[in-house]
Amino acid sequence: MEDLVVIGAGGFGRETLDVVDAINSSADKPTYSVVGVIDPMPGPENLRRLRARGVDYLGSDDDWLATGKLARYVVAIGNPRIRLRIDTKYQAAGHLRVWPLVHPSAGIGSSALPGDGSVICAGVQVSTNVSMGLHVQLNPNSTIGHDSVLDDFVSVNPGAIISGGVHLMEGAFVGAGAVVLEALTVGSYARVGASACVVRDVSSGVTVKGVPAL
Ligand SMILES: CC(C)(COP(=O)(O)OP(=O)(O)OC[C@H]1O[C@@H](n2cnc3c(N)ncnc32)[C@H](O)[C@@H]1OP(=O)(O)O)[C@@H](O)C(=O)NCCC(=O)NCCS
Incomplete structure (x- = not known):
């Protein structure tokens, strides 16, 4: 299984978790293990929603990158400019995009x-x-x-x-x-x-x- 972090605790973040769940359920064995969700400022309601589905909150991008842990990442944020900015940061830190x-x-x-x-x-x-x-x-x-x-x-x-x-x-x-x-x-x-x-x-x-x- 491939470790995966989802960046964005908003609606599209959780829709992306649904896509990952569906991919995992459709194969003989799961493809991805979701390490958790990253977001610099998640609202309390979104944190509650993540907890309710059993997904860990990992802190901000800086918190995650400072751990030195490696996992593939997906930027689950609808705004294209924000996706570009976050991708640039993760690429500079040597992380791998999800397939x-x-x-x-x-x-x-x-x-x-x-x-x-x-x-x-x-x-x-x-x-x-x-x-x-x-x-x-x-x-x-x-x-x-x-x-x-x-x-x-x-x-x-x-x-x-x-x-x-x-x-x-x-x-x-x-x-x-x-x-x-x-x-x-x-x-x-x-x-x-x-x-x-x-x-x-x-x-x-x-x-x-x-x-x-x-
Ligand atoms: C067009 C769009 C990008 C503009 O966003 P914005 O720059 O923040 O614009 P505002 O919300 O300030 O609206 C500016 C004006 O455009 C009008 N307007 C906004 N979206 C409109 C649309 N899709 N069609 C027609 N008029 C629209 C507003 O009523 C407002 O009119 P006013 O100046 O007469 O009051 C945005 O409204 C939009 O349609 N985004 C797509 C939303 C979407 O797909 N949501 C699903 C997410 S999963």
Whole structure:
């Protein structure tokens, strides 16, 4: 079994624990042993929720890195810029990213392997020939069209639909239920609001919302 720490005690942290539990239950023997959850400032309610599911709280990133212990890590935080910052810190300290965490109910097409540190939640559908970078997060029931390219640190929120041939550049964030039409590009660290319909390319760093998304 591989030791794993989950960074982030919030909602996505616990959803990631669910993905890990599902992976462990689907194999003959468990793949991961969860050492615990890391968070610099967990709220009391989130700590109670972790305790209720029998998961240890390990303190802040600095507390964990100071122990010198080695485990693979997954950054279970929705904000792409925060994921980048935390990943940079753990890489500098010589730690290893987790292999892609793919919920057994997710459908992954041919030639569509996600990169290390990625979390693919329940009900996700990824079509064929999709390139996915490091630390990509695909939330429940999102769909990724054929021949799309998702760069590092992309977040696709629940129910969003990415059409075929789309390029989501590094750190692009697509809100819940949004649609990105085919062959478009969403720039790096751009944000697409929940329920938006993207009908033209989105520049890097920009936030768009509505139908059509402006
Ligand atoms: C678009 C978004 C990124 C903007 O966030 P923000 O910069 O913090 O913006 P604010 O919340 O301050 O809202 C700014 C304005 O946009 C409006 N707005 C916010 N989100 C909107 C959306 N998705 N569609 C249309 N209008 C939206 C607000 O009502 C507000 O309008 P006002 O200026 O007339 O009062 C964010 O609202 C969003 O949709 N995020 C995705 C949420 C999501 O996917 N949640 C699921 C998590 S699992």
